[in-house]
Amino acid sequence: MTSTLPSSIPGQLAPVSRRIRERLESAGVPFLANDNIAEHLNEGELDQLEIEVAGKVRELLRSLVIDIDNDHNTEETAERVARMYLHEVFKGRYHPQPKIASFPNVKKLDEIYTVGPITVRSACSHHLVPILGNCWIGIKPGERVIGLSKFSRVADWVFSRPHIQEEAVMILADEIERLCEPQGLAILVKAQHYCMKWRGVKEPQTSMVNSIVRGDFRHDSSLKAEFFELVKQQESMLG
Numbered sequence: 001m002t003s004t005l006p007s008s009i010p011g012q013l014a015p016v017s018r019r020i021r022e023r024l025e026s027a028g029v030p031f032l033a034n035d036n037i038a039e040h041l042n043e044g045e046l047d048q049l050e051i052e053v054a055g056k057v058r059e060l061l062r063s064l065v066i067d068i069d070n071d072h073n074t075e076e077t078a079e080r081v082a083r084m085y086l087h088e089v090f091k092g093r094y095h096p097q098p099k100i101a102s103f104p105n106v107k108k109l110d111e112i113y114t115v116g117p118i119t120v121r122s123a124c125s126h127h128l129v130p131i132l133g134n135c136w137i138g139i140k141p142g143e144r145v146i147g148l149s150k151f152s153r154v155a156d157w158v159f160s161r162p163h164i165q166e167e168a169v170m171i172l173a174d175e176i177e178r179l180c181e182p183q184g185l186a187i188l189v190k191a192q193h194y195c196m197k198w199r200g201v202k203e204p205q206t207s208m209v210n211s212i213v214r215g216d217f218r219h220d221s222s223l224k225a226e227f228f229e230l231v232k233q234q235e236s237m238l239g
């Protein structure tokens with residue numbers, strides 16, 4: 001199919017994914033693998049997407065020459081995979097950000113603190129296999145603060161998309177800045193990539209570590225060092 005085809009054949013509704021894509025394109029909204037498109041979905045479209053994706057997964061299994069009509073193990077795999085993608089492992093694309101309230105920093109706290117390890121689960125954009133790891137967040141509070149557990153919620157939402165690790169960390173930093181406008185923000189993620197463990201070079205021990213520092217953590221090297229020291233302490237407490 002090419003984009004020159006009419007969006008719907010008379011009497012036949014275009015697939016829901018195509019309607020959504022056309023809507024996003026005409027609004028100039030990006031829909032890369034790690035973008036969230038929740039606010040551009042109409043009521044009921046997520047349910048329709050689930051049906052469409054299940055159909056496509058069923059075709060994928062057929063193309064892999066798996067006898068889904070007679071194999072009791074894969075009979076409902078297509079439906080499970082569709083639900084898993086849309087509502088679990090890639091929910092950060094289709095579901096809105098969980099509601100996170102921020103509060104004024106009445107005590108004017110300006111000491112840094114770190115939260116972690118927060119478990120992060122994602123999938124690589126290249127192979128759609130898991131990326132599993134830990135995340136530490138360092139905050140020097142600004143005008144507003146959010147509850148500690150909220151960092152896990154926002155990280156889970158951001159990571160539940162197909163990603164590359166570097167971009168996941170950047171997107172998480174943007175969201176945290178939007179939520180509580182800290183004076184300084186540092187994030188470190190250490191993760192295992194199953195595209196290296198399960199396939200490819202099959203290197204089971206390798207992990208990828210990356211970090212981002214913004215605001216005061218960027219300008220003040222002692223603050224930055226303090227963050228990495230706190231992370232190291234928390235990590236060694238885990239053994």
Ligand SMILES: [Zn+2]
Nearest residue numbers: 124126127195
């Ligand atoms: Zn990969």
